[in-house]
Amino acid sequence: MIILKVNGAEQKLDVDPETPLLWVLRDVLGLTGTKYGCGQALCGACVVHLDGETVRACVTPVKRAAGGSVTTIEGLSPAGDHPLQRAWVELGVPQCGFCQAGQIMSAAALLRKNPRPSNDDIDKSLAGNICRCGTYTRIRAAVRKAAGLPTE
């Protein structure tokens, strides 16, 4: 039995402890906002927070989260109005949208540690998140907007 908190709620899970956190979230808990994109920590579609730090859920065995606290896109803000979520909608960032949860979770961890990031800080923090639609320039602008920085 593995016990962890997901988005503030305690979960008792009877799963193979080696199961990647991604599949526990998606297949056991039904939290499908966290996406499968590569399975090898290459694309960032599965980024969630474990005790405040970003992890690639696709390569994180659930046992590593035992006793910890996981936050997914569904739990980032109670009403879906985190400054990043608002900036994302206002600037029309998403195209297909599939990678955006991972992008936002990576950006949220960045802003918590570094509330006024430079362009370079933003790129480095988001280098692990692929967007095949190519929304990168708007992602950067939305991170800056959420940080209260000029979007250009």
Add this chain to the structure above:
Amino acid sequence: MEQQRVVLLRRSFLAGLGLAAGGLALGLAAGDAEAAPPAPLGPTALPSQPGLRTGVFLHIATDGTVSVVCHRSEMGQGIRSSLPVLVADELGADMARVKIVQGDGDKAYGDQNTDGSRSVRDGYEPMRRVGATARAMLVAVAAKKWRVPAAECVAEQHAVHHAKSKRSLDFRELVADAAKLPVPDAKTVALRPVSELKRVGGLLPLLDGPAIVTGAAQFGADVRLPGMLTAVIARPPVVGGKVVRYDGARALAVAGVKKLVELPGPQGGAVGFQPLGGVAVVADTTWAAMRGRAALQIEWDHGANAAYDSATYREALSGAARAPGKVVRKVGDVDGALAKAARTLEAEYYVPHLAHAAMEPPSAVARVDANGCEVWAPTQNPQAARTEVARALGVDEAKVTVHVTFLGGGFGRKSKPDYVAEAALLARAMGTPVRVQWTREDDVQSGYFHSVSAQYLKAGLDADGKVSAWLHRTAFPPIPSTFDGRVKTPSDNELGLGVLDLALAAPNVRAEACDAPAHIRIGWLRSVCNIFHAFAVQSFIDEIAHARQADPREVLLEVLGPARHATPAELGVQKVPNYGAPIEQHPVDVGRLRHVIERVTEISGWSAARKAGRAVGLAAHRSFLTYVAVVAAVSKDALGKVQVDEVWLVADAGTVINLDRARSQMEGAVVFGMSIALHGAITMKGGAVEQTNFRDYPVVRTTEVPQRIHVEIVKSDAPPGGVGEPGVPPVAPAIANAVFALTKTRARELPLRRLGL
């Protein structure tokens, strides 16, 4: 195209969409046929989804709520935020009272295949006509009530108004009576003047933005049904390969694995949209299915394609492009002009296979019972999915319902519904709902790949350096080979993507199509053959400019010639395929191409943009009836590798409905084009794909993207062209041309990183 007629919709059709009966419902039907109802739905286990199908279909409920069906698929192009606005504007609706409903796969909607950058082009006029017809009916009711001429009434803000008597009636007060009226003849219904379409062309909100940023948007892999199992499939590594025998003992020993199911490979002579076959591992969870598959031991018969090898094939392709092919375009006397030329130039270009690598690997959910089959899938082509599922199951199409989810990217991959048929076959085999999940490795290795190509170009220059003769040979395994394995010659439609429709000032032009057999599934990928045709042509024109020591911009404009409509006679072709559009409506307009070149060189400061350590390159291309020019600035990074510093793109897509989505598509096209230029290469060895995942099939990451991508959309009243694809083709040649200006290394093949650049 057959004229479609506005018709009243049957109650059963509305029920299929989850809409209440009553109220006014209008659709379009081909000829005299009434729109057929979709197959009856079982009780759905899912909440009604925010929709993504641009349907030429409208329902106004008795509370005044307007529902517009989106019958085309949403894959990031913003169609759900665009097309319905046309209906609303034409109707005079308040967007706050408009709902978007995603249409299932149904021929009643007409063509639903979301490809070819034509959802707006196809939908522009019909969508408006449906809105206008409903407006006319609402106005007729109000006018009758007020005993005033209908011509004195206007529909705005969800109500009909009579200015003279200062009276207004909300749509909800008119709907019940309007629904009793016969649908007026199309000839009597006038569309609004374009100036009255208040939202069209403006900055419209992104309808699905909130659902996406909260994780609520439902993609194919997110569908959950009670009792659902998940399958991961071991497919033949070589197309046409078959399972000889397999040992599933270790796979079955994995906790959670329920069953192994062998799937048949393609039947008949063509692969088409059929599943590739193999062995499916069906399990409680995705992870168990993945582990089960890893434990399978399969002996394959790789079949006839096992010798396919990219290195040797490249030589054969080059040989084909160097030898005469089938003449597909001819004006003047190229051989004579080449013989007389003061100077000749020739070059050969090569672009490898590419994979779509949409962020969402293919996935689909199916449920099969005695009543039929119901599937949920991220498909660009729900009707083809319906047909393929029916074929695979051996049931009538009427028994198959296809619900379209959000697509986590499509780029052409999800026009092919092989993965949907896999889900249906497995759901039947298991007697429970089954979700098929492709891994990234499956996606990279078993796709419908963009074709590998070799292009041979030769030009004769006269004493002034002007191009007097132009020879273009193109060799690539054609897409129709996927549907008929015997086809080796590029089709007219593929040649229409940058060969037949290329306007040139040269008086002597010949183009030839060269045979190339296919050994894998060839498919459409965002902008299709325009990718390699534009790369070769735009690189070659740049080579001519440098050979003449002239400004590439001036030479490009000179090679294209003066502003004019290039007729089939001028082009030397019987017919310009022209993306299925009439050439009268969408001419090959050299003036528009020249204009985007002039604009992009102006806003980029073409001459001034060059400075120490930085160079610029230019390319322009007409595709999908849209004109795009790109300037790329490149420099070297700290490691001496080429980096793209800044990009300018100007697009003339004719009438644009949603300006911000058009811009975002062009921004995305620059990044997609950069991936092609810098990274993209699928290579084959022993008939199988050598790449596996983003590690060895890299795509552009944020660290490679310029801080500034400037996009300008030309304001135009011309009929709508495409938006999703036409930004892509000029990007790679613009970068390659900039790289030459910077390094004096001419990249005649892609990707650049493989050349050490």
